[in-house]
Amino acid sequence: MSAIMECRVLSIQSHVVRGYVGNKSATFPLQVLGFEVDSINSVQFSNHTGYAHWKGQVLTAEELNVLYEGIKLNNVNHYDYILTGYSRDISFLETVVDIIKELKKANPSLVYVCDPVMGDQGAMYVPENLLPVYKNKVVPLADILTPNQFEAELLTGRKINTEEDAIEVMDLLHKMGPETVVLTSTDLPSKQGDQFLVALGSQKIKKPDGTNTDQKICMDIPKVDAVFVGTGDLFAAMMLAWTHHHPKDLKTACEKTVSVMHHVIKRTITYANEMAGPGKRPTPAQLELRMVQSKADIENPTIVVEAKVLQKSSQ
Amino acid sequence: PSPHPPSLTAMECRVLSIQSHVVRGYVGNKSASFPLQLLGFEVDSINSVQFSNHTGYSHWKGQVLTADELHVLYEGIKLNNVHHYDYVLTGYTRDTSFLEMVVDIVQELKRANPNLVYVCDPVLGDHGSMYVPQNLYPVYKNKVVPVADIITPNQFEAELLTGKNISTEKDAVEVMDLLHAMGPDTVVITSSDLPSRLGDRFLVSLGSQRHVRPDGSRTTQRVRLEVPKVDAVFVGTGDLFAAMLLAWTHHYPTDLKTACEKTFSVMHHVIQRTISYAHELAGPGRRPSPPQLELRMVQSKADIEDPAIVTEATVIS
Numbered sequence: 274m275s276a277i278m279e280c281r282v283l284s285i286q287s288h289v290v291r292g293y294v295g296n297k298s299a300t301f302p303l304q305v306l307g308f309e310v311d312s313i314n315s316v317q318f319s320n321h322t323g324y325a326h327w328k329g330q331v332l333t334a335e336e337l338n339v340l341y342e343g344i345k346l347n348n349v350n351h352y353d354y355i356l357t358g359y360s361r362d363i364s365f366l367e368t369v370v371d372i373i374k375e376l377k378k379a380n381p382s383l384v385y386v387c388d389p390v391m392g393d394q395g396a397m398y399v400p401e402n403l404l405p406v407y408k409n410k411v412v413p414l415a416d417i418l419t420p421n422q423f424e425a426e427l428l429t430g431r432k433i434n435t436e437e438d439a440i441e442v443m444d445l446l447h448k449m450g451p452e453t454v455v456l457t458s459t460d461l462p463s464k465q466g467d468q469f470l471v472a473l474g475s476q477k478i479k480k481p482d483g484t485n486t487d488q489k490i491c492m493d494i495p496k497v498d499a500v501f502v503g504t505g506d507l508f509a510a511m512m513l514a515w516t517h518h519h520p521k522d523l524k525t526a527c528e529k530t531v532s533v534m535h536h537v538i539k540r541t542i543t544y545a546n547e548m549a550g551p552g553k554r555p556t557p558a559q560l561e562l563r564m565v566q567s568k569a570d571i572e573n574p575t576i577v578v579e580a581k582v583l584q585k586s587s588q
Numbered sequence: 589p590s591p592h593p594p595s596l597t598a599m600e601c602r603v604l605s606i607q608s609h610v611v612r613g614y615v616g617n618k619s620a621s622f623p624l625q626l627l628g629f630e631v632d633s634i635n636s637v638q639f640s641n642h643t644g645y646s647h648w649k650g651q652v653l654t655a656d657e658l659h660v661l662y663e664g665i666k667l668n669n670v671h672h673y674d675y676v677l678t679g680y681t682r683d684t685s686f687l688e689m690v691v692d693i694v695q696e697l698k699r700a701n702p703n704l705v706y707v708c709d710p711v712l713g714d715h716g717s718m719y720v721p722q723n724l725y726p727v728y729k730n731k732v733v734p735v736a737d738i739i740t741p742n743q744f745e746a747e748l749l750t751g752k753n754i755s756t757e758k759d760a761v762e763v764m765d766l767l768h769a770m771g772p773d774t775v776v777i778t779s780s781d782l783p784s785r786l787g788d789r790f791l792v793s794l795g796s797q798r799h800v801r802p803d804g805s806r807t808t809q810r811v812r813l814e815v816p817k818v819d820a821v822f823v824g825t826g827d828l829f830a831a832m833l834l835a836w837t838h839h840y841p842t843d844l845k846t847a848c849e850k851t852f853s854v855m856h857h858v859i860q861r862t863i864s865y866a867h868e869l870a871g872p873g874r875r876p877s878p879p880q881l882e883l884r885m886v887q888s889k890a891d892i893e894d895p896a897i898v899t900e901a902t903v904i905s
Contacts, residue, residue, distance in 0.1 A: 277887055290661055291632045304622050304886045311612045317635055319664025328664030336651055340611055343640025343649030349612060349879050558670050565625045566598050
């Protein structure tokens with residue numbers, strides 16, 4: 274019998290009535306893996322904003338504070354992990370920062386997993402004034418960061434054209450705060466051809482003798498011919514889970530995370546194409562992640578991607 | 589006929605659950621969603637409130653959704669033409685206009701899918717007193733219960749809705765028949781004061797399900813269960829019960845005996861696990877606190893997926 278984990282996550286993300294983004298994307302998989310998930314819904318929308326229509330309400334920074342106060346008044350403001358993702362509001366993000374600082378005081382071992390969602394493919398899709406908040410306040414508190422290439426470049430002011438650039442950018446991000454950085458996708462050419470994208474990761478590890486070392490890895494990930502929403506949220510949640518089980522082994526944590534993504538995406542794309550019919554592009558509604566159907570893969574992902582360990586360097 | 593084990597077939601079954609959300613703990617949608625998802629249901633959830641935790645703690649804070657805001661969310665779903673559900677599930681509500689909006693939504697969803705099953709926990713009160721505003725009572729009686737297909741009242745709620753007291757099993761059967769006449773084909777009185785055959789450590793639950801046979805004639809299956817009492821106040825168990833009754837009546841649509849055995853058995857496993865853990869946390873001789881008594885939901889995954897039957901239902905005439 275496996276041991277019962279006592280691990281509590283506070284996840285502050287969007288809620289959609291239908292579909293899988295934000296907390297809807299993160300919660301079920303983490304619960305399936307035995308994590309207690311407390312969730313603050315930063316918005317409640319009918320569905321994600323990639324559909325033809327969407328409607329709903331947002332939580333203000335003040336309301337977020339009120340919810341946190343309730344938790345605190347009951348003296349249950351004790352968490353092992355915090356998880357955040359897509360945010361559009363500076364004052365909301367700043368309140369999140371205050372909450373994290375307080376939770377870290379309550380538990381110095383707390384791990385903050387942060388997806389610094391700002392944009393992709395060279396363009397920002399959140400208000401520009403979030404960048405300084407991420408750069409100066411959020412990322413310094415983060416322990417695990419999951420930027421894409423664009424976000425990593427934005428945060429460090431450095432472009433990534435080669436693998437060496439990517440390594441330098443990850444080292445710059447380490448200096449800003451997080452000990453674990455995963456570049457979830459890049460434009461770097463893959464050795465396996467143009468049907469693959471390159472992802473990289475870097476983790477600083479303290480050796481027993483007190484010196485630092487780091488593990489750097491890279492992975493070739495099959496591209497998919499579809500636009501998914503919510504995959505980044507699932508990725509960050511699964512990184513949380515698998516780094517929890519493999520805290521000093523980024524290679525394994527990433528292989529499991531990327532493999533889960535692969536299984537969920539494959540199942541989703543097969544189903545979406547079935548629903549759409551031959552020769553038709555699936556709709557956003559049809560492309561919703563097949564989350565509940567992927568339970569077995571989430572619990573115990575078969576490894577389908579191998580991460581390569583890059584030359585280690587010691588300091 | 590036994591159905592496919594839930595794990596082998598990808599069910600395409602979508603539930604709209606309109607219940608509370610708590611940041612911490614397991615009530616409302618937090619209590620219903622995970623178990624239903626584990627059992628393969630797609631769960632769309634509208635959070636009627638967002639509170640830090642349930643109101644049994646020393647403190648609670650948060651925000652409520654207005655009837656208008658509920659309507660706006662539903663409009664979003666409708667505009668995308670995805671307002672097609674197999675089930676609707678509702679529970680604890682405090683607001684009349686909110687409840688009336690829920691009824692409008694259920695009626696529209698039933699027009700979109702005439703096979704839709706509305707599972708309704710008519711939360712009004714317990715142990716002889718109401719714990720929602722009194723003016724919800726006529727809304728439940730005249731508008732909600734008539735559109736419900738499965739209801740899960742406790743004894744107090746069943747008596748309130750029918751105006752009839754339950755002192756004997758015969759009374760309970762009559763009350764369930766009265767409830768059938770109001771609308772729902774499936775009624776489960778989740779708990780009652782009736783004396784149990786197994787002694788005072790047990791409470792009695794009853795269920796009744798109406799079917800129409802292929803030849804058009806009507807039949808009613810009635811069951812009775814002796815359910816072990818627990819010496820603790822749980823919150824969220826009713827929400828879990830309604831969700832699991834949804835799941836198990838889905839798999840056993842004409843076999844209320846089995847659906848109830850599975851549902852009550854899941855409850856038993858979750859509650860036992862919770863109470864053991866709560867006592868461990870509280871320490872010897874101390875009463876566990878509300879946070880300590882939160883249902884051990886994620887830890888009960890295996891029991892939810894495949895509950896070992898611990899309680900047998902008796903078929904009564």
